[in-house]
Structures are given as C-alpha cells and as structure tokens.
Amino acid sequence: MASSLIGSRVERKEDKKFLTGKGRYTADINLANQTYAYFVRSPHARATISKVDISKASKAPGVVRILTGDDLAKDKIGGLIAGWKIVSQDGTDMKCPPHPPLANNTVNFVGDHVAIVIAETLDQAKDAAEKVRVDYKVLKAVVNTGDAMNSKPIHDGIDKNLCYDFLLGDKGKTDEAFSKADKVVKLDLVNNRLIPNAMEPRAAIGDYNSSSEELTLYTASQNPHLSRLILSAFNAVHPEHKLRVVSPDVGGGFGSKINAYAEDVVVAWASKKIGKPVKWVAERTESFLSDNHGRDHLTHVELALKNDGKITGIKVDTIANLGAYALVFATVTPTYLYAPLLLGLYDIPTACCNVKTVYTNTAPTDAYRGAGRPEATYVVERIVTEAAKEIGMDQAEFRKKNFINKFPHQQCLIHNIDSGDYNAHLDKALELSDYKNFENRRSQSSAKGKLRGIGFSTYLEACGIAPSAVVMSIGAGVGLWESAEIRFNATGNVSVFTGAHSHGQGHDTTFAQIVSEKLGVPIENIDIMHGDTDKGPFGMGTYGSRSLAVGGTAIVKACDKIVEKGRKVAAQMLEAKPEEVEFKDGEFIVKNSNKKKTIEEIAFACYLPGTYGDIKSPLPEGVEPGLVETSFFDPSNFSFPSGTHICEVEVDQDTGETKVVKYTVVDDFGTIINPMIVEGQVHGGVAQGIGQALYENTHYDESGQLTTASYMDYTMPRADNFPEFKLGFTSTPATSNPLGAKGCGEAGTIAAPPAVMNAVIDAIGEDISMPATSEKVCNALRKNKKSKEAA
C-alpha cells in the first residue's frame, strides 16, 4: 500500500444509502400480513389498577388481539432487568422492584405500559386503545429526587425508596485530609435530567414463524446480541437459538437504545401469540415518556486545599434518581461509572463518595451519552473552578498544579491510568483559544453591552468499558469483551462481522480501514457487518466509547490469525518454511527472494485444497480448509481519554440570553483511525453538552406529569445555537490495546457542561443551575444587581 490508512480521512462507506433515501431503519420494514401495535400507557404517575376491561375495545373494527399484564403473567414472561448488582455500604444487595413489561396491578410513571392493542391498521389500533377501560386508583406520586427518601415507599419493601446506599473511598482518611486543610470549598449542584432524543424514535417488529418456530425481532437497538440474551434468558420469550434479533440501520442511540425495552419483549411475545408480525413505532411523545432518561443528580461536594493550591481531598454526597424501575445499566451509571471519575485528571490523594440512589414515579433513567462520567466531570470541574478562584490562581495554572503527571498512575479510588499528557492538551487549547487575549475580548463584548465569560473543563474519561474480570467483580452481569470474525471469501474479498453496533459512529468505514491496513485488501473489497444475531458471533454492542478500543482490537486480533494461517499456506505454496515468509501490504514474500503470493491467492487456495493435475494441494498437513478467523478480545484495562475544553459565552444583560461565542476543544484520544469521523463525534458530543448546559431540561409537575414531552416544550439544540467549534488533538496512545485507541464518542458530552457553566458563572458572577435559560440568567443578574446596590 502506498500510504497508511490509519489516520486517513476516508469518506464513509455507509453514506450513499443514507443520502439517497435507501437507509433501512426498523420503521421502514414492512412484512406480509403485518399487524400494528399501539400501547395503552398509564396517564398517572402512580396508581393501582383494579381492572383492565378490554371487552369493548376487542370488538372495535380491525382489532386482532389485546393483551394485558395478566396474559403476560399467564405465559410466565419475565420482567425487565437491572444488569449490574450494586452492594450498599452495609453489605446488603441493592433492592429492585418487579418490572413487568405490562403492568400487573400497579403503574409507576406516566407512560408505564398497561396493554398492547393489535389491529390491522395503526389507526384502528389507536381507536381501539381509547376504548380500553382501565380502573386506576390514583396514589400520591413521588417525583423529586430530593424528596424520595423522605416519602413513603412507592414499591413494596423498599424503605426510603432507596435502591442502595453506595460508598466508595476512605472516609477516615478523607476526613483527616479535610481537618488538616487550609481551605475547604463547597458547592451544591444539580445535574438536570435529560431525554436522549435519538432522532429515530424507537421501533420494534416481532415476526414469528410457527412452522420453523423461529422468532425474529427487528428493533432499533445498540446491542442486539445482548437484547437476544435478555429476551431468552430473563424474559423467557423464546429460546436463544430460535430467536434472531436484527437491528438494521439505527438512527442514533446515545444510550437510549441499550435496553431491551418492554415494547421489544411484548411485540416479540405478541407475535407468537397471534402468529403474525406485530409492528410498533414510537411517536415522539412516547419516546419522551418511555425512553430511558439520563442524569438527574443532586450533589454536595467539598474540596480540601492547601494555601499553595494543592488539592488534598474530595468529598461527595450524591442522590441519584433511578426513576420508577432499575434498568440494565442504570445502577452502575451513578456508582462505578461516576464515583471513580470524581477525581478528574488530578492527583488527589484521598476521596470519599456516597451515592444514594432512589426510586421515584418518573421514567426510568439509564446510561445517556457519557453515563456517570458527565455527572462526575460536572462536579469536579465546577468545584475545581471555584477552588482556583478561592485561592486566587489562574484557572489553567491551578489545574496544572494538580494534574497527574507520571504514568501509570494508580488513583486513590479505582482506576490505574496508563497514559496521558494533560499539560499538552491544556497548553494547546490555551493557544488555539487565544487565551492570552481573552480580556480584550471581554472588553469588546462589554462595549456592546454584553457580559463575556470564560470557562475551563479539563476532563478524564474511563472508557472502552472492560475488562471482564474487573467489571464482573464489581457487579456486572456479563463480561464486556468484544468479538470479531474475518471471513475471507474464495474470490478474495472480505466479510467482517463485529459484535459492536454502528448507529452513526461510522464503523463500516473505520473498521474497514483497520482491516485494509492489516490485510492489504482494498477498502472497497471489505464489508463490515453488524446488527444481526444470525450473522456474526455474540457481541456486546456499542456504548461507553468502546467500539474501537475493544471491538476494533478484536478485529486486529482476528486479522493476525488470518495472517498466521495464510503464512503457513503461503510457505507450502512457495516451498519455504513459515518463518521465512513475511507478510507486508497484502503479500506473502519469501525473505530475500522474489517468490510471493497475494493474500487473495492464498484465500483462493484455502478454499480449493485438492490436488488438481500437477498442482499439489496448497494446504500443509493438519491445516483445515477455509480462511475464517474469530477473536474475542478482553482488554487488560479501561482506556483513559482526556482533554481540555475552553468555552466563552456572551450574555445579553437585558434578556439573559446566553450564547456560546467561542468554543475550543483539544482531545487526547490516543491513536485516531479516521480524523474526519472523530471530529464529527466531538462536534456532536459538544453540542449535546452545550444543550444540557443552556437549553435542555426535563420537567415533571408535582403530580408526575411530564410537561416537556414534545419538541414544542423540550428545547433541542439547533443549528443557530452554536458557533463553529475549534478542534485540536494531542496523542498518547493507550497501552491496553494494540491500536492505542482510547475512545471518542462521549468526550464532548462529558466535558462541555462544566465548561459552559463555568463561563456563564464567570460572566454573570452568580452561581446558577443548568440549564442556564434566559429566565434563570436574567433573574441571577437582577439578584446580583440588587445585592451590589445593597452593598
């Protein structure tokens, strides 16, 4: 090959279908004899159900079947699960309520599933759903995160609505550090609840074939293999070997498509009951009501400092809102994905974090882009900023004084950080953002009557979530390795199967670049396949910025096996010893000779091993025909991307309108395969992070009604909300995988909220909570003005 594909801006292989309207999302699939499903959902946040009367609805035109929680129970369909067991500080296991896919006799959030109405058309299903009569006895709902522990339990047997009371760190040592501190800085913080809002609403189609007894579930999922496992092992919908889960093109996930949802279970099971395909597509309001939400923390943080600016300890108390039930990654998100990251990228000798995770009558929360790490980064980057102000140090200098600067570094909580150079990305960001001239820009804004502020966020992320031995020891229900299979076809092109799943990340291209680089096969002759449990080996799917570091490495390992087998075959064909054969740029060459075979020739030979005329069989004795290799990669450690974000905002003093006017990002993602794709991930992540800081908020009223259940009420960031983001990169390759990749999918969302809020607070001189809406900013400015006048 002329030049390396690693690090090349290769245009995406998957784009043409999307650009010409030929993408195939779940809602685009229509099957013969298909029926349409509509869910009857609870209009109440908390109620008991005495009766679900379907008699009138069943007689409505076009109705095929109506199924309720009773039917589900009769068929012994299991409940939805929490995939990660967390142990409380007193040694007791977390407490999880039953979570039937259709309500038994209680509903616990507005949108909770009560019945499925199946009809010949969607309109008929909707019409009939209005005729389903549910006798609810409405109970007082518990809505607010802060009230949950002081309210009566919403689930039987779960005192104080507490799922667990988790403690990480050394309380004694931390208290000692605080007693010896010169200064202690304190903050109370709210991490606002968000709704992920992938643009493709969730959808699911169950398709049962009564002759073959095969059940196919088409679903918009980030991890079809895991869904299949859950649906067979826990929900007992169908045996795993007869269940196929297909996630075709998926229109964004951001964590909201990790779970095996109630709708997945119910349409799959319903299709078995009626012997016809059952199709369900969420309306946007259904997505708002029933997709997993994210964040929703209340936190008190304290930081211990020496007068010279050295941080000596951090203490954090958090209440995290699980919503009505515990979902797959919901219990680990505010614990092991959160607490260890509260140290940020700082050398903090001691820490202690308590997380009380509570149930409320709101939609369940789970991993949303970043999952725990944005919440942690918000805490540490806000308090560090306040600490620098308290000490009177420059934000950059304060951070540098406390950065970890020797690697590997064992943090006082969990992580052993293999690599990084935090000064490098901070310095580069200072330069790119023209930090030294900020005060000039502040004056220019001031001359226009605008308040300008600057905010820093230096972040550390733990991603490429693994290794299995570690995650299972802290409660994971599964290992978090990843699989790959490389299948050389006889004609020399390559089919690659990955257990990861692409729903916008561009795996079809990035993974093909890796295979092309490793095997010397042209990129157009490589096809990446994912999203169908019948095609590739079991895999864990895509979340936690793990696909390249874990899934990409599985591909590398499988490529290595291909080369090793190919070397043996080439040696036989070229009449040399395997150790004399080198592989380079797609050719097996006998050292110091001109004897060589291309990998395509070797692949062909592997599929035609017989002796033909004078041509001897190319396969050495004991080597099987075919050229297919599989690898399951389980890394030795997490990977640790880091970076610096610097945000500048301008605030209109009259209206409170806050605009991000300058945004600089420098990330260290280790090795980058396709910079164009990585930049896209950063842009999107930063936009979501700015969304949380300035625009997005989920609001339940006192009775538990979601008042932000459409795009009319929930503010999604739009094109005119952003300036052009300025990006830069530094690189310290990860040592835990041979690619050196660290992961880039979530970094923007993790780092941006504190950068923006630090800038807003710098501009207005008042502490306010996210999102910094015009109203809040305006009120803060008035308060500020009043207090100045009073002084």
Place this chain on the structure above:
Amino acid sequence: MQNVSIEINGKKVSREIEDRTLLSTLLRDILSLTGTHIGCDTSQCGACVVHVDGKSVKSCTLFAADIHGSKVTTIEGLANNGKMHPMQEAFKKLHGLQCGFCTPGMVMSAVDLLKNKKNPSEQEIRDWLEGNICRCTGYQNIVAAVKEAASKM
C-alpha cells in the same frame, strides 16, 4: 376517500386515499418511499422535508389531498441518473451525516436554501436549518457541506 394525483420524482401517481392521509403517510406507507422520515409529531424536527412544486415543506403537516396536481420531489428523486446531487456529494465529502436519520430532510431543506440564495453566509445557513434537528453532528459539518455545495452549484 378521494382520488389524488401527484407527480412524484417525475412519475405520475394516482391513489384513492382517506382525506386525513398526510403526505408523509402517502410517501412512506402507500408508495414505500421510506427515505422521508418521521422524527416527531409536531412539525419540529424536519426529518420529513420534501419539495412540493420546488419549495421545501414538512410532509408530516400536509394533507396529501391538498396538493393534488402538484409535483413532489423526495430524497429518492434528488440524484440524477444515479449521480448524486452536489448537496448529497458535499454531505458525503464533509461528513455532514452520522446516523442518517435527519439527513434526507436536512439535504432537501438545504437544497431549497440554495435555490433562494446562491452563496449564503454561515449565519444564514444556520438560521435556515433551524427547522431541522440533528442530534449527531452538532451541525458543524452540515453547515460546511452546504457551503461546499454552494461553491459547486
């Protein structure tokens, strides 16, 4: 029910449809043109944007019967004899899409912008696309793609 005739992507189509049938329903469910997407129910997201008589509209907010006799272009009809439109090419070149769900509406909307304004500024592009929500790209490469397409058209 009523009979509606529309020219869609250059082909005349006549169908007996219910009065309440939305243009997006006609396209997706009756004509199987699934490139037009439904991302919300409130005319906010713009995933359903198509052209009716050359102007971009949100097809989820239009009764099919109301545009009887019109010419409709959907994302499937934008390429010419298999050659992608310069806007489609620019989106590919500059990574203006990730999951692809908002893309058809975004492209159709952007094409309409350039019909009205040959060389829009960055702010004009951002303002125009305010009615199309993308959750993946942060809009930056979409804006760059529209500029690129403008320079090629």
